[in-house]
Amino acid sequence: MSLxxxxxxxxxxxxxxxIVAGARQAADELGIDVVLVGPPTEVGDxxxxxxxxxxxxxxxxxxxxxxxxxxKDSSLVRxxxxxxxxxxxxxxxxxxxxxxxxxxxxxxxxxxxxIRPAIATPIPNLVSHPTVLLDAGANSxxxxxxxxxxxxxxxAYAAARYGVVDPSVALLSIGEESSKGTPLVKETHxxxxxxxxxxxxxxVEGRDLLHAAADVVVTDGFTGxxxxxxLEGALKFFMGAILGTFGVDDATKQAGDVLLxxxxxxxxxxxxxxxxxxxxLGVDGxxxxxxxxxxxxxxxxxxxxxxDVATGGLVSRLAKAVSES
Amino acid sequence: MSLxxxxxxxxxxxxxxxIVAGARQAADELGIDVVLVGPPTEVGDxxxxxxxxxxxxxxxxxxxxxxxxxxKDSSLVRxxxxxxxxxxxxxxxxxxxxxxxxxxxxxxxxxxxxIRPAIATPIPNLVSHPTVLLDAGANSxxxxxxxxxxxxxxxAYAAARYGVVDPSVALLSIGEESSKGTPLVKETHxxxxxxxxxxxxxxVEGRDLLHAAADVVVTDGFTGxxxxxxLEGALKFFMGAILGTFGVDDATKQAGDVLLxxxxxxxxxxxxxxxxxxxxLGVDGxxxxxxxxxxxxxxxxxxxxxxDVATGGLVSRLAKAVSES
Numbered sequence: 001m002s003l004x005x006x007x008x009x010x011x012x013x014x015x016x017x018x019i020v021a022g023a024r025q026a027a028d029e030l031g032i033d034v035v036l037v038g039p040p041t042e043v044g045d046x047x048x049x050x051x052x053x054x055x056x057x058x059x060x061x062x063x064x065x066x067x068x069x070x071x072k073d074s075s076l077v078r079x080x081x082x083x084x085x086x087x088x089x090x091x092x093x094x095x096x097x098x099x100x101x102x103x104x105x106x107x108x109x110x111x112x113x114x115i116r117p118a119i120a121t122p123i124p125n126l127v128s129h130p131t132v133l134l135d136a137g138a139n140s141x142x143x144x145x146x147x148x149x150x151x152x153x154x155x156a157y158a159a160a161r162y163g164v165v166d167p168s169v170a171l172l173s174i175g176e177e178s179s180k181g182t183p184l185v186k187e188t189h190x191x192x193x194x195x196x197x198x199x200x201x202x203x204v205e206g207r208d209l210l211h212a213a214a215d216v217v218v219t220d221g222f223t224g225x226x227x228x229x230x231l232e233g234a235l236k237f238f239m240g241a242i243l244g245t246f247g248v249d250d251a252t253k254q255a256g257d258v259l260l261x262x263x264x265x266x267x268x269x270x271x272x273x274x275x276x277x278x279x280x281l282g283v284d285g286x287x288x289x290x291x292x293x294x295x296x297x298x299x300x301x302x303x304x305x306x307x308d309v310a311t312g313g314l315v316s317r318l319a320k321a322v323s324e325s
Numbered sequence: 326m327s328l329x330x331x332x333x334x335x336x337x338x339x340x341x342x343x344i345v346a347g348a349r350q351a352a353d354e355l356g357i358d359v360v361l362v363g364p365p366t367e368v369g370d371x372x373x374x375x376x377x378x379x380x381x382x383x384x385x386x387x388x389x390x391x392x393x394x395x396x397k398d399s400s401l402v403r404x405x406x407x408x409x410x411x412x413x414x415x416x417x418x419x420x421x422x423x424x425x426x427x428x429x430x431x432x433x434x435x436x437x438x439x440i441r442p443a444i445a446t447p448i449p450n451l452v453s454h455p456t457v458l459l460d461a462g463a464n465s466x467x468x469x470x471x472x473x474x475x476x477x478x479x480x481a482y483a484a485a486r487y488g489v490v491d492p493s494v495a496l497l498s499i500g501e502e503s504s505k506g507t508p509l510v511k512e513t514h515x516x517x518x519x520x521x522x523x524x525x526x527x528x529v530e531g532r533d534l535l536h537a538a539a540d541v542v543v544t545d546g547f548t549g550x551x552x553x554x555x556l557e558g559a560l561k562f563f564m565g566a567i568l569g570t571f572g573v574d575d576a577t578k579q580a581g582d583v584l585l586x587x588x589x590x591x592x593x594x595x596x597x598x599x600x601x602x603x604x605x606l607g608v609d610g611x612x613x614x615x616x617x618x619x620x621x622x623x624x625x626x627x628x629x630x631x632x633d634v635a636t637g638g639l640v641s642r643l644a645k646a647v648s649e650s
Contacts, residue, residue, distance in 0.1 A: 207558030233532030234559035
């Protein structure tokens with residue numbers, strides 16, 4: 001029997017209801033083994049899924065380090081331990097992002113040679129598989145050596161998740177020229193040009209993120225998080241503005257009905273619930289971070305991603321990518 | 326007679342044709358005095374507008390410092406000199422952004438007490454006047470003291486351009502909590518809380534930029550440029566994707582015709598050509614930077630902004646804001 005994906009039943013704004021529903025759906029529809037982690041009395045009807053008991057919950061707004069240190073019997077910590085102990089193939093949480101990272105890092109440990117783990121987030125587009133953006137927020141401060149490792153890990157991840165052969169890697173900057181950007185960006189540009197085993201294609205700008213300009217885009221966690229939230233905000237804003245025009249009068253309502261079937265696939269492509277969550281790269285196990293307002297659908301996507309990359313050998317690919325540098 | 330706005334006829338991908346057309350249109354339609362700057366033989370039919378002669382042109386991709394140092398008779402340098410010498414009330418260029426900044430800084434000089442000038446860019450929204458984002462790219466590296474000055478200058482600019490009384494100022498970060506972000510962001514957060522004469526409302530995230538979360542949003546020039554280009558890219562991408570659905574078949578074409586009148590005002594609001602260009606704050610004169618692919622319409626908007634903020638006393642407001650700190 002294959003190992004299950006451990007889902008933190010208590011993580012996220014809509015936990016445990018939507019999380020448990022998503023876990024059940026993933027098991028039913030995808031045939032993936034799933035185990036829930038949380039207080040058995042609060043998890044509700046698991047539909048036959050096993051539960052790893054955990055009596056505590058780390059709140060969404062709780063200090064991550066404090067929460068993980070104090071709440072050793074929390075659903076997040078127990079989920080990470082299940083991966084460490086070989087009882088789960090991967091963990092999924094929509095809870096406190098900082099605490100998820102801390103749990104994974106403290107319980108699974110860092111992969112040998114990894115300076116700092118990074119969050120890899122898929123940015124969808126309409127022409128190809130998503131672009132992997134990292135770091136999307138784990139490390140506000142980075143060095144060039146860290147960014148080169150992010151490039152190596154991002155490339156290994158693009159290979160494991162999307163089957164990309166020899167992934168292209170770009171550096172996020174404010175111009176294509178290597179002379180543009182912060183000292184960190186300039187130093188990283190040079191280091192990426194020298195790095196062996198990487199197909200570095202140069203700098204890209206914020207406007208290139210939705211155009212599949214590269215398989216992997218590397219940046220520090222502060223810039224990456226700002227870019228990602230700016231994109232998410234813009235998507236939500238424009239979709240809302242456009243849908244708003246459908247309700248102006250009867251004519252626009254009818255026109256909206258005609259266009260909706262053509263707009264939905266676009267909205268679906270960019271829906272965070274479809275994309276499948278971010279992955280923490282650099283820890284000795286698979287940890288998928290779903291967004292805080294995850295619905296059941298988001299959890300299904302996250303479980304699918306967790307299962308796919310875990311069975312695709314993500315961790316050994318990452319270890320290899322980092323050790324070969 | 327009032328002083329004219331000096332327009333660099335040779336700056337931009339579509340110069341001189343669209344630039345001269347825009348300058349003429351601004352003079353005709355807005356009744357604003359405009360003077361063109363460039364080689365008289367290349368400017369073409371000015372429609373009666375005066376020309377300040379300049380024999381050289383700094384190319385879009387030329388090294389800014391080198392260009393400004395070597396080409397003393399360039400249209401950019403002469404436009405900045407016209408402002409310095411009191412022959413123009415403001416300058417407008419769609420040319421090489423770095424060279425525009427360097428020309429303005431070297432010829433007009435820095436306002437007393439200003440550490441570094443910053444580029445202030447309007448981010449439109451659907452509920453209020455645009456949010457002023459700065460720095461949008463002048464300074465890749467910033468200190469907290471610089472960011473506090475950007476806040477002061479941004480507030481003075483929001484007052485001069487949009488008539489905002491007691492503008493709210495926010496700091497771009499990756500979470501609302503003051504503990505989030507880079508060391509620079511945390512230090513700046515504290516400094517902004519202490520700064521007198523500023524209505525600091527805390528941190529905002531990338532997703533807040535289109536929601537009029539504050540009158541002014543402050544950030545370093547690297548992050549600001551990434552956020553701005555990400556927004557511009559997302560807008561263009563989603564507008565393109567939506568317009569694409571209108572051409573699927575006859576039914577979607579008809580539906581598109583019904584919706585277009587309702588979508589156009591949204592597109593117009595966010596059209597860079599309507600917004601009116603960025604302003605370089607901190608130099609002793611008004612310098613409006615229009616985007617590189619500016620059309621005649623963009624130049625009309627830029628001339629209007631240049632005229633409005635110059636006659637609104639922008640420079641003295643900026644000097645006062647910085648000296649009072």
